[in-house]
Amino acid sequence: MENNLKLMRSGRVIKTYYSKRNTVQLLQYRHGPEEKFIILKKHRTLQGAEAEYNTLVHLNRVGLAVPAPLGREGKNLYLQYLKGELLVDVLENNLVPRPAWTRALALWYYTLHSKTASGGGTVMLKADNNLRNFLFRDGVVYGLDFEEIGGGDPARDLGQVCAYILANRPAFTAARLAEASAVTRQYQLLNLEVPLERIEKELILELRQMAQRRKELSETIKSFIDSRQNKHLL
Numbered sequence: 001m002e003n004n005l006k007l008m009r010s011g012r013v014i015k016t017y018y019s020k021r022n023t024v025q026l027l028q029y030r031h032g033p034e035e036k037f038i039i040l041k042k043h044r045t046l047q048g049a050e051a052e053y054n055t056l057v058h059l060n061r062v063g064l065a066v067p068a069p070l071g072r073e074g075k076n077l078y079l080q081y082l083k084g085e086l087l088v089d090v091l092e093n094n095l096v097p098r099p100a101w102t103r104a105l106a107l108w109y110y111t112l113h114s115k116t117a118s119g120g121g122t123v124m125l126k127a128d129n130n131l132r133n134f135l136f137r138d139g140v141v142y143g144l145d146f147e148e149i150g151g152g153d154p155a156r157d158l159g160q161v162c163a164y165i166l167a168n169r170p171a172f173t174a175a176r177l178a179e180a181s182a183v184t185r186q187y188q189l190l191n192l193e194v195p196l197e198r199i200e201k202e203l204i205l206e207l208r209q210m211a212q213r214r215k216e217l218s219e220t221i222k223s224f225i226d227s228r229q230n231k232h233l234l
């Protein structure tokens with residue numbers, strides 16, 4: 001481990017990613033004849049780095065598609081570099097046919113929830129469900145960013161991710177609605193215990209919070225919710 005850390009520490013920064021809270025970089029280093037790539041995530045707090053490292057160890061062990069944690073040194077986390085396209089870009093630029101990514105995303109959530117169920121309907125939740133926290137590659141969705149993970153009702157993750165899908169540019173189109181519905185349907189095919197009504201309740205809660213945060217979307221969000229009074233949203 002110490003040797004690996006020394007090598008990883010020697011990596012040079014070749015890219016810095018968009019991140020609101022931390023510093024996330026792609027590093028390259030030489031290991032014998034090979035060029036290796038890894039991610040360095042510099043957390044703001046030691047607690048944050050430890051929590052994310054431990055969560056990733058656990059999720060790797062249960063077989064969820066997440067980056068392998070390669071090491072931690074104080075607030076610095078070294079992670080497996082995953083190639084792929086961020087889901088924000090997949091949606092914005094139509095990079096992948098809808099059934100491929102919606103099915104893969106639903107399967108990712110189902111795997112997280114089913115492998116971490118702890119009785120009473122409580123599971124481990126992704127919690128930070130924005131589409132910059134997911135990569136798509138070769139038919140598989142990978143989850144990133146496990147700082148905010150917590151326990152609760154799986155409907156919350158589904159409702160929240162549907163809100164992010166609807167708000168992805170171009171926002172609130174018929175195509176976005178079809179995508180959010182497809183993720184929900186695909187998830188329900190795998191897990192019938194999460195009814196549509198609960199998912200829609202969480203979706204409305206998240207949309208209302210989004211309307212507060214994103215003033216430019218607040219009118220669109222209000223009319224979207226109003227136009228569906230007494231009807232299914234998804």
Ligand SMILES: Nc1ncnc2c1ncn2[C@@H]1O[C@H](COP(=O)(O)OP(=O)(O)OP(=O)(O)O)[C@@H](O)[C@H]1O
Nearest residue numbers: 017019020021022024039067079080081082132145
């Ligand atoms: N293992 C990885 N492989 C490839 N890219 C990654 C990996 N981890 C992070 N990234 C890239 O870095 C970005 C930021 O990562 P992450 O969300 O973990 O950081 P963050 O500091 O929590 O960001 P934010 O505060 O904006 O949510 C991701 O959107 C992705 O583009």
Ligand SMILES: [Mg+2]
Nearest residue numbers: 132133144145
């Ligand atoms: Mg993030």
